[in-house]
Amino acid sequence: MLTIHGVPLSVHTRKTIITAILKKIDYRFEVVIPVIPGNPPANWGTLSPTGLIPVLQDGDFTLADSTAICVYLDRKQPAPSILPDDIRESARVLWFDAYAGGTIYRHVVHPLFVQTIVAPNIRNVPTDRAVIDDIVNNVQPKIFGYLDSQITGKYLVGDRMTLADIAIVSNFIVYQYLGFGIDAGRYPKLANYLRGIIATEAFQRALADERPFVDQMGLTREFLAAA
Numbered sequence: 001m002l003t004i005h006g007v008p009l010s011v012h013t014r015k016t017i018i019t020a021i022l023k024k025i026d027y028r029f030e031v032v033i034p035v036i037p038g039n040p041p042a043n044w045g046t047l048s049p050t051g052l053i054p055v056l057q058d059g060d061f062t063l064a065d066s067t068a069i070c071v072y073l074d075r076k077q078p079a080p081s082i083l084p085d086d087i088r089e090s091a092r093v094l095w096f097d098a099y100a101g102g103t104i105y106r107h108v109v110h111p112l113f114v115q116t117i118v119a120p121n122i123r124n125v126p127t128d129r130a131v132i133d134d135i136v137n138n139v140q141p142k143i144f145g146y147l148d149s150q151i152t153g154k155y156l157v158g159d160r161m162t163l164a165d166i167a168i169v170s171n172f173i174v175y176q177y178l179g180f181g182i183d184a185g186r187y188p189k190l191a192n193y194l195r196g197i198i199a200t201e202a203f204q205r206a207l208a209d210e211r212p213f214v215d216q217m218g219l220t221r222e223f224l225a226a227a
């Protein structure tokens with residue numbers, strides 16, 4: 001059986017979990033929390049060259065990076081595929097996956113996570129409100145506006161769930177866990193799209209499985225009631 005190392009509520013770990021669920025691939029989970037000093041196991045440097053989660057182990061094969069893992073799972077169990085056959089659709093899926101990790105996570109979700117969780121609880125330094133205000137007022141509007149402009153149906157690309165939806169929505173789950181909301185008046189398509197993807201079976205199962213971690217960290221699940 002496959003092993004996924006990570007934390008179920010991490011943006012990138014959730015991508016691999018949802019892909020496995022969607023494809024009905026059995027996996028076991030090994031909790032690794034890199035932001036907590038001393039938490040990763042002694043061999044972590046060998047398993048994860050970057051030190052980041054997630055990492056997959058499939059027998060004697062070890063692989064880091066959520067996108068690499070999702071693509072590996074897609075080749076291992078091709079149906080249902082998370083990458084369309086059409087070359088332009090497939091390219092757009094990879095674009096949204098890159099945008100999710102390189103822009104949404106890097107410039108919005110990760111710094112908000114650092115300010116609201118890591119700073120006060122792990123680094124024992126106060127939250128910097130100015131950083132949060134800058135993200136909310138100056139960084140996220142362009143990103144949310146762009147996404148809103150790209151949504152034409154239930155899924156971001158094509159007519160079924162792809163890696164694009166998995167990567168983008170996984171970011172918005174953590175964003176909302178942290179207590180931030182999507183202004184449905186300003187971004188109606190984005191708000192509706194997120195509700196639709198979160199309501200799918202694969203997301204609902206992943207969210208149910210990660211609930212103990214969410215509760216333990218005192219994060220909010222209120223937004224899930226609307227899904």
Ligand SMILES: N[C@@H](CCC(=O)N[C@@H](CS)C(=O)NCC(=O)O)C(=O)O
Nearest residue numbers: 010011012034052053054065066067
């Ligand atoms: N490109 C990597 C990014 C992985 C990543 O940033 N993981 C975060 C959790 S979502 C992490 O390990 N953070 C711990 C840290 O920054 O020390 C991937 O897609 O797997």
